[in-house]
Amino acid sequence: MAQYLVKRFAYSVLTLFIIITITFFLSHAIPGGVYTTEKPLPQSIVNNIKAKYGLDKPLFQQYLIQLNNIVHLDFGMSMVNEGRRVNDIIAQHFPKSALLGSFSILLCLILGIPLGILSALKRDRWQDNVSMIIATIGVTVPSFVVATLTQYFISVRLKWLPVMGFTSFKHMVLPAVALSFFPLAFIARLVRSNMVEVLEQDYIRTARAKGLSRGVVVFKHALKNSIMPVITYLGMLIATILTGSFVIEKIFNIPGLGRFYVESISNRDYTTIMGITVFYAAFLILMNFVVDVVYVLIDPRIKLKQ
């Protein structure tokens, strides 16, 4: 077990190192820089800015400096948002994305799994058809369409919920629904197809033959097995949703991390690009590890080893 953890940790560090290297050189390879502004600047001013942020040094030296900072868990100052440290940006805005994300993941699970089970049990009946039509719409309609439509009808027309902002629970409802639309539908389809498969397995027949009630068979025996792929998906989903969605955060004016990520790239804010990428990658690696541990807890056949 200890050996496994050490190995896993070493691989994670290596992965992060590769990600840092690629991110650094790619972000510096895109044309333009912090100093390309709306109005072209005189050379003297461009020189001042380069000197201030150390962009006048050779690229490889800049790389080593940044690597050294990251080892000390300091991502440096944002080059665009004057006076803000990248660490603070992550610390202040990640919780907001995470709060909204948790809420929408909760929605996905509470609605997605039962919808999938229902379809599997009522296979090819109208309940199945209706829930799979809903699921297909959910998978195909992009979240920004859901966001804009619900914002227009529910907030502008009906005035039931506020249009934008992030100050109360009411503000969270529409963005959470928009965010959860796709994963909810995806989970429902995932659960359904696995459930259908599992329900035809021999051990389910045995359980039924032993005279167990349908409820016990479905929820105790079948569900446990058909939920495994959902857990795999959930690891990735949590990492994606909790770190924030650019589109949804922009439409509802939510001060989340997702907006910073995309904007840092178009602003060529090198330190912020790096900080958020590393944070996101580390989070994803962590979630994958959690998923592996959860596997072991649910399925005794799986052991933690390479």
Place this chain on the structure above:
Amino acid sequence: MVKKIMAFLLAAVMLASVLAGCGQGGNKPAEPGTGAPSSTAAGAGGTVNAIMGEEPQTLDPAMNQSVDGGTYILHVFEGLTKVDKDGKTVPGIAEKWDVSADGLKYTFHLRNAKWSDGKPVTAGDFEYAWKRALDPKTASLYAFQLYYLKNGEAYNSDKAKAEDVGVKAVDDKTLEVTLQNPTPYFLDLMHFPTYMPVRKDIIEQYKDQWTQKPETYIGNGAFKMKDWKHKEELVLEKNENYWDKDKIQLKEIHWKLTSDDSAALNAFESGEIDFVNQFIPQAEQPNLIKEGKEKIYPMVGTYYLYFNTARKPLNDVRVRKALALAIDRQYICEKVTQRGEKPAVGVVPYNVPGSEAGKDFRSETGTYLPTTPNVEEAKKLLAEAGYPDGKGFPELEIYYNTMSSHKAIMEAIQEQWKTNLGITVKPPNMEWKVLQGMLDQKNFTIARMGWIGDYNDPMTFLDMWTTTSGQNKTNWSNKNYDQLIETAKKTADPKARWKALDDAEKIFMDEVPACPIYYYVNQNLESPKLKGQITDMLGFIYMHYATIEK
């Protein structure tokens, strides 16, 4: 059948909205202060909710480079002069001033004004602020706006010392300013964000963190920061220490920090937002203008196509002229952009002051471009250049930055050149910073660009085309032109200055290294409840004298 379903849906929506209207009592966003019984005059108090763009990159007057950031700064700070209700330059922190006969020396006499923490505003605050913005270590993006000061550029490029810069606080109430060249619009520059005073003690203590919190973001303007929720909203409240506070009616301004235009429109339609500047969905604009919800304001800005004059076939002036003459500018303004833009007839836009008060430069000078295409002349020029009916003309590319409004314009031009000249161009789009990078390397044939004036004078549109200007990306160089700009900058004789500017524009339009398409306008969504906001020619918004009905 379909009709019936639609009718049913409509009825359902209407019913729902009626129900929603009934239950709306507790839903309204809280308006702080409106319940207070202390309002003295009619219309006093009130909160405006407004949208002008994303999170500003900075609120530091020296560091700011954006119009939205500048607008926030102009609410929190006041310069030596300010803008009055009619958009005119009037005394601000300076009560009066003397100008030397040669136009090089300004002596400002400051009034008794206070910072938001109660300390007096001194001439030293201005001296410190300007020298700080010019300090190469500050690395201000807009330092060039202070190059008018004597040795300003030299100090910013590390070629002179801070002491050499032409600004000096003689005593607490007197500021002496020496300029590099006579600058007729210098008093207008005094209310530009980069010229705002800042506090030395605060900045030395809090360094680059001073703009982050209300306690340390000390200003001397009509408003002060109440709260800054990053990426969410910037809340400004009336500054009770402002010297002219009796003229300020609003209690608070909530700037929502977003640039999503459809969300902004939704928030405006629902009543959550009273004012939106610029971020309005393009497709909705003709209707919004018709309904009176959207208002159009003139702006001093020109939309261009840059020609790379070092590349074939654009190195031939006849080709450049033919391309410029074959564009239907009126069609682009009336049918494509549809926001009330004016077709460009020269480099300098309308509403830029001319030699006499009340007259604008445009009306005093020539009309260089037709608003509808002059196909005959264009064809003749193209044939003279060796491409009769466009035969043998290479396929060129127009670069532009990805945005649907630019796309529509580029496609219109593509079509007009095809029909009028028989030539084919391709408009590939790219990300904004990539386009700028291409221009910096002069790696383009034709590219779209825009220029909004930094001050309201023809010079801001003309001095960027000299051979040495970093902003001239076209490889175009003309000695006479350079000479005329030099004359206009150095002379203290207004007549000679206007003549030089007029002649310079003539040369430019004769050689068309860049082809003006239209003059920009500014757009606002304005609630009828909001009155008295100012949208100036440079794009800044002033809520100072605004009132809002409750």
